[in-house]
Amino acid sequence: MDFAFEDAHHQLRDTVRRHAEAEIRPQAREADDTERFPKALFRRWGELGLIGARYPEADGGVGMDKISDCIIREEIGRVSQAFGAAFSAHGHLGIWPIWRAGTAAQKVVFFRPALAGEKVACFALSEPDGGSNIRALKTRAEKVAGGYRINGAKLYITNAPMADFMMLAARTAEELTADAISLFIVPLPDPAVAISHLAKEGLKGSETGLVHIDDLFVPDAHVLGERLGTYPVILDSLTENRVGVAAATLGVAKGAYEEALAFARTRLVAGKPILEYQAVAHRLADMATDIEAAHWMVYHGAWRVDHGSLDHADAAKIKLFTSEAAFRVTEKAVRCWAAPASCVIIPSAVSTATRWSTSSPRAPRMCSAT
Numbered sequence: 199m200d201f202a203f204e205d206a207h208h209q210l211r212d213t214v215r216r217h218a219e220a221e222i223r224p225q226a227r228e229a230d231d232t233e234r235f236p237k238a239l240f241r242r243w244g245e246l247g248l249i250g251a252r253y254p255e256a257d258g259g260v261g262m263d264k265i266s267d268c269i270i271r272e273e274i275g276r277v278s279q280a281f282g283a284a285f286s287a288h289g290h291l292g293i294w295p296i297w298r299a300g301t302a303a304q305k306v307v308f309f310r311p312a313l314a315g316e317k318v319a320c321f322a323l324s325e326p327d328g329g330s331n332i333r334a335l336k337t338r339a340e341k342v343a344g345g346y347r348i349n350g351a352k353l354y355i356t357n358a359p360m361a362d363f364m365m366l367a368a369r370t371a372e373e374l375t376a377d378a379i380s381l382f383i384v385p386l387p388d389p390a391v392a393i394s395h396l397a398k399e400g401l402k403g404s405e406t407g408l409v410h411i412d413d414l415f416v417p418d419a420h421v422l423g424e425r426l427g428t429y430p431v432i433l434d435s436l437t438e439n440r441v442g443v444a445a446a447t448l449g450v451a452k453g454a455y456e457e458a459l460a461f462a463r464t465r466l467v468a469g470k471p472i473l474e475y476q477a478v479a480h481r482l483a484d485m486a487t488d489i490e491a492a493h494w495m496v497y498h499g500a501w502r503v504d505h506g507s508l509d510h511a512d513a514a515k516i517k518l519f520t521s522e523a524a525f526r527v528t529e530k531a532v533r534c535w536a537a538p539a540s541c542v543i544i545p546s547a548v549s550t551a552t553r554w555s556t557s558s559p560r561a562p563r564m565c566s567a568t
């Protein structure tokens with residue numbers, strides 16, 4: 199079996215890396231510090247064709263494959279995990295369902311402007327009482343003349359504070375069946391939708407919202423595909439996106455590894471680079487091994503998406519392994535910095551570790567070992 203990248207994939211990676219280094223990295227720290235994502239970046243991603251990369255040309259996309267989408271996500275994640283989250287919520291979760299199941303009119307009004315980065319999307323599924331258990335969602339849509347009246351609450355919604363429309367999941371019946379769950383497209387702002395900004399401990403440069411929906415009217419024309427029971431679309435969207443999220447975490451791991459390796463080559467202790475000390479070399483070897491395994495899982499998964507053979511369970515395994523590998527790698531990266539100074543670093547989260555590793559040549563927070 200040969201899963202080698204094609205020339206077009208290598209060229210894409212070079213292009214996105216140049217963009218990420220020149221235009222994302224300089225903004226990532228400020229976004230983390232201010233907890234505000236630079237919304238104008240979506241237009242830039244639209245101009246560069248990054249949002250539309252994996253969508254067919256017939257729908258306004260670039261017509262590349264899922265492998266290309268994962269390369270883009272990896273390169274964004276390599277520089278900023280928070281920006282990768284914003285990209286995922288917009289370029290996949292918020293608009294993939296419209297591409298898959300939307301009407302022609304919904305594609306014109308919402309999907310195409312989103313590909314261009316002119317409108318920013320978010321996807322609202324999770325609720326205060328239920329994230330993993332999708333079928334338990336309580337947000338209720340009741341049929342009224344000309345549309346639906348919706349009430350409920352959504353939690354942890356990426357991009358919500360700056361979104362121009364929301365892909366909203368709600369139930370249209372009391373019974374806990376898949377047929378009762380549908381998607382509604384909600385232009386924002388709307389006086390019936392209150393969105394507050396959630397402060398987080400990590401991923402701060404990605405804006406996350408708490409959403410209260412109070413007697414929101416959604417016309418029939420804004421029901422996704424103008425039909426109820428689009429729960430399978432949600433599942434398929436989440437499955438494909440798990441590979442994209444995994445690609446972003448692979449980028450996080452690679453970024454941290456590169457920084458740690460560069461530091462280990464140049465940091466001298468007792469006259470020699472710390473890379474030559476076994477404790478550090480073993481750490482770097484473990485990191486490289488995790489990255490190699492994650493790399494193959496991600497790109498084999500992307501290849502399976504392109505061939506229509508990726509199932510829900512394997513997508514979940516790819517995301518599970520890759521995100522945990524990224525956690526291990528970033529933690530070890532932080533410890534490479536800690537080792538020579540005989541200091542202790544207390545890593546708190548992958549995103550924090552990533553921020554240290556990608557934005558500072560030295561770990562900024564150390565406390566003396568006592």
Ligand SMILES: Cc1cc2nc3c(=O)[nH]c(=O)nc-3n(C[C@H](O)[C@H](O)[C@H](O)COP(=O)(O)OP(=O)(O)OC[C@H]3O[C@@H](n4cnc5c(N)ncnc54)[C@H](O)[C@@H]3O)c2cc1C
Pocket residue numbers: 287320321322323324325326327328329330331353354355356357401406
């Ligand atoms: C930064 C961030 C961004 C997010 N962005 C979005 C977004 O854009 N849109 C959106 O809709 N949601 C978003 N989410 C929500 C995310 O999808 C949910 O947090 C996730 O689905 C988990 O749901 P929960 O937080 O309610 O945890 P719970 O479902 O309450 O789970 C709590 C714990 O119990 C475990 N658990 C749950 N069920 C089972 C089970 N059956 N068997 C064994 N263990 C179980 C879970 O693994 C977890 O460890 C975001 C979350 C975060 C943190």
